Amino acid sequence: xxxxxxxxxxxxxxxxxxxxxxxxxxxxxxxxxxxxxxxxxxxxxxxxxxxxxxxxxxxxxxxxxxxxxxxxxxxxxxxxxxxxxxxxxxxxxxxxx
Amino acid sequence: xxxxxxxxxxxxxxxxxxxxxxxxxxxxxxxxxxxxxxxxxxxxxxxxxxxxxxxxxxxxxxxxxxxxxxxxxxxxxxxxxxxxxxxxxxxxxxxxxxxxxxxxxxxxxx
Amino acid sequence: xxxxxxxxxxxxxxxxxxxxxxxxxxxxxxxxxxxxxxxxxxxxxxxxxxxxxxxxxxxxxxxxxxxxxxxxxxxxxxxxxxxxxxxxxxxxxxxxxxxxxxxxxxxxxxxxxxxxxxxxxxxxxxxxxxxxxxxxxxxxxxxxxxxxxxxxxxxxxxxxxxxxxxxxxxxxxxxxxxxxxxxxxxxxxxxxxxxxxxxxxxxxxxxxxxxxxxxxxxxxxxxxxxxxxxxxxxxxxxxxxxxxxxxxxxxxxxxxxxxxxxxxxxxxxxxxxxxxxxxxxxxxxxxxxxxxxxxxxxxxxxxxxxxxxxxxx
Numbered sequence: 413x414x415x416x417x418x419x420x421x422x423x424x425x426x427x428x429x430x431x432x433x434x435x436x437x438x439x440x441x442x443x444x445x446x447x448x449x450x451x452x453x454x455x456x457x458x459x460x461x462x463x464x465x466x467x468x469x470x471x472x473x474x475x476x477x478x479x480x481x482x483x484x485x486x487x488x489x490x491x492x493x494x495x496x497x498x499x500x501x502x503x504x505x506x507x508x509x
Numbered sequence: 510x511x512x513x514x515x516x517x518x519x520x521x522x523x524x525x526x527x528x529x530x531x532x533x534x535x536x537x538x539x540x541x542x543x544x545x546x547x548x549x550x551x552x553x554x555x556x557x558x559x560x561x562x563x564x565x566x567x568x569x570x571x572x573x574x575x576x577x578x579x580x581x582x583x584x585x586x587x588x589x590x591x592x593x594x595x596x597x598x599x600x601x602x603x604x605x606x607x608x609x610x611x612x613x614x615x616x617x618x619x
Numbered sequence: 620x621x622x623x624x625x626x627x628x629x630x631x632x633x634x635x636x637x638x639x640x641x642x643x644x645x646x647x648x649x650x651x652x653x654x655x656x657x658x659x660x661x662x663x664x665x666x667x668x669x670x671x672x673x674x675x676x677x678x679x680x681x682x683x684x685x686x687x688x689x690x691x692x693x694x695x696x697x698x699x700x701x702x703x704x705x706x707x708x709x710x711x712x713x714x715x716x717x718x719x720x721x722x723x724x725x726x727x728x729x730x731x732x733x734x735x736x737x738x739x740x741x742x743x744x745x746x747x748x749x750x751x752x753x754x755x756x757x758x759x760x761x762x763x764x765x766x767x768x769x770x771x772x773x774x775x776x777x778x779x780x781x782x783x784x785x786x787x788x789x790x791x792x793x794x795x796x797x798x799x800x801x802x803x804x805x806x807x808x809x810x811x812x813x814x815x816x817x818x819x820x821x822x823x824x825x826x827x828x829x830x831x832x833x834x835x836x837x838x839x840x841x842x843x844x845x846x847x848x849x850x851x852x853x854x855x856x857x858x859x860x861x862x863x864x865x866x867x868x869x870x871x872x873x874x875x876x877x878x879x880x881x882x883x884x885x886x887x888x889x890x891x892x893x894x895x896x897x898x899x900x901x902x903x904x905x906x907x908x909x910x911x912x913x914x915x916x917x918x919x920x921x922x923x924x925x926x927x928x929x930x931x932x
Contacts, residue, residue, distance in 0.1 A: 486817070493810040500806075512625045516662060517729045519629040523636050525722030530640030532714040536701035538690055542652050543640050545683065549659055549675075550636075553666075554729065560666045562738030565745075567755060568667035570738045575759035578674045579771045582837055585678045585686075586778035589921035592690045593782040596924065600787075605697035606704060 417469040424466025431459030445502040453495045457488050517557035523550030537595050537605055541588060548584050552577050625665055632658050645698060649687045656680025669833035670756045677841035678918075685848075686922055751900030753831030760835070761903045765892045769881065772874045772910060775917045779870065783861050786926040792862025793930045795923035799854040811853030818846035826911060830900075836907050840914030847919050858923055860930035866916065873913025877906055 438451025464484045468477050527547025534540050555573055562570030599605050635658060639651035657680045663672035706714075743755050743763070750762040760768050786793065801807040822842035829835030850856045859866050880902055884893035894902050 486814075489810075489813070493806050496806040512622060512665065514729070515625070516629060516666065518726055519633055521722050521725035521729060522633060524725060525718035526633075526636045526640055528721055529714050529718040532717070533706055533711055534640070535704035535706070536645065536694075536698060538645055538687070538694055539640075539648060539701075542648050542687060545652065546636050546639060546655070549656070549679065552671075552675075553659070553662060554725065556663060556666045556668055556671060557729075558732070558736065559668065561732070561736030562740055563667070564738045564740040565743070567740045567744065570736075570740045571743050571755035571759050572739045572764070574668045574671050575756050575764060576767070577668070577671050578756070578760065578835075578837060579767055581671070581674050581679050583771060583774055585683050585918075586775050586921060588683055589686055589924075590778050590781050592686055593785050593925050596690065596693060597785045599694065599697060604700050605694060606700060608704060 421466045421470055424462050428459040428462030428466060431455045431462060435459065446499055449495045449499055453491045457491060460484055460487055513557045513560045517554050520550045520553035520557065523547070523553065526550075535606075537598075537607060538592075541591055541595070545584065545588060548580075552580060555580075628658065628661050628665070632662065645691045645694065646688075649684065649691050652687065653680055653684035656684060670754070670829075670835060670838075673833060673838045674841075677838050681845070682841060682918065682922060689922075689924075749899065750894070750903065752903060754829060754833065754835070756833070757829050757835055757903075761906060762894065762899060765877075765881075765906075769874065769877045769892070772877060772913065775914070775921075776870060776874060779917050779920055782921060782925055784925075786861075790926045790929060792860060793926035794858045794860050794928050795920070795926050796851075796858050797927070798857060799852050801852075801854040803854075807853045808855060811849045811855055815846040815850055818842055818849075822846070826907060829907075830903075836911050836914060840911055840918055843911075843915045844919040844922070847915065848922060851923075859920075861920070861926050862930060869912050870916050870920075871913070873910040876909035880906055 432455065435452050435455030438455060439448050442448045442451055461484060464480045467480055471477050471480065524547050527543045527545075527550060530543025531540050531547060534543060555577055556569075559570045559573035559577070560568075562573070564570070595605065632655065635651055635655040639648050639655055642648040642651060657676060660672040660676040660680065663669075663675055740755075743759060746763070747753075747755055747758045750758045752758050752762070801811075822839045825834040825842065826836055826839035829839070847856075851858055861867075881892040884895070884902075885891045887893070887895040887898075
């Protein structure tokens with residue numbers, strides 16, 4: 413049972429790492445701020461969710477698992493708000509030039 | 510060579526890098542950033558020393574680590590004070606130069 | 620496997636440090652510095668200093684980075700002039716030689732350290748149960764080296780007085796920074812309404828958990844100060860006037876309570892900041908609770924800077 417849980421953790425965290433890699437490639441290769449923001453926030457949020465799911469079998473107890481979920485929710489919330497603010501600033505800057 | 514020794518050696522390099530930036534960068538804010546890099550290198554050397562003091566069931570000697578927490582907070586206070594001084598300098602003289610005769614704003618030296 | 624991860628982290632750290640120092644633009648340098656601070660907290664975790672990692676991520680990377688970003692924003696016009704002052708090749712070579720010399724001297728010192736490192740951990744482990752706290756760092760900060768923490772709190776207040784003293788005469792006692800206006804239905808206002816309650820709960824939890832787990836008042840105060848700054852940035856509250864009596868009373872209350880506890884120790888336990896038998900934990904909790912508002916106010920006001928407007932709304 414523990415081997416299956418460890419395997420699940422490795423697979424999930426590796427999947428999360430792949431999504432982070434995809435987001436970073438998007439950051440480096442996409443042409444402008446909006447597409448980069450899209451790649452970063454979407455891919456990083458899914459990657460974070462996969463990492464948190466993968467870590468759930470490894471923590472001891474429900475409370476620690478809930479703390480991990482809280483961390484994920486805070487990251488999703490902050491990145492959503494910040495990406496909107498960055499996009500708005502980029503829009504204003506483009507409108508001025 | 511253990512990981513702690515490697516980290517301590519890298520921290521020595523960080524001190525050198527910060528020192529180079531402190532001397533070479535003309536703008537005071539860049540000097541401040543380099544100074545912070547240098548300071549963090551010193552903290553990591555100290556932290557590696559704390560790790561070498563693992564004993565009595567603790568993974569690291571807690572006394573240097575407590576001193577490091579104090580050091581990080583005081584470094585932030587010093588940085589805040591320096592930034593306030595820099596902003597005041599710019600407000601009063603119009604340029605961020607530390608030279609006796611600051612260059613004109615378009616970059617031409619007087 | 621762990622060695623590979625450590626190696627990758629330190630190589631990234633070196634690369635980021637070099638980039639921060641030689642980047643062309645001040646904004647890039649500060650962005651690199653923030654990433655550097657966060658990566659440094661991974662190094663701290665590797666060195667088994669979890670409390671230091673929390674402090675570095677919060678204050679070293681977070682608050683210092685935010686402070687420097689704000690400064691970069693206000694210094695845009697001065698960079699061109701600074702560029703004309705770049706030192707010539709001779710100075711650079713000398714600076715490189717000096718840096719290499721300092722690094723070499725430090726490397727020699729590190730490699731010449733005595734093999735079983737001297738340590739105070741056994742003494743801390745022996746005396747820790749008497750203090751009633753489970754986290755040895757908190758025990759050191761508030762019981763064994765409480766004088767350092769008291770002086771640190773006083774240094775923070777002095778730094779704040781120094782920052783305030785840089786206000787122009789006409790704004791003496793006024794409010795720092797610009798008045799922020801954000802769309803009251805917009806994203807920033809929504810963010811600043813939803814996040815602070817969660818942040819306050821997390822901050823107070825960190826203060827309480829610091830007795831037995833990694834945490835403590837510095838990390839807690841940073842989170843609470845950040846929540847207050849967020850509320851100010853969204854325009855939901857204005858920066859306080861620094862001449863406000865209540866604000867100043869809150870700032871000095873922490874060190875005053877700390878000194879009072881110290882004098883009480885002089886009277887009951889025989890030396891300054893001594894704790895009488897069995898009273899260590901309540902005294903420590905009292906100091907932490909009294910210092911928290913001071914730290915929150917001082918950290919947030921250090922970020923806001925010198926007063927730049929008058930005190931009237």
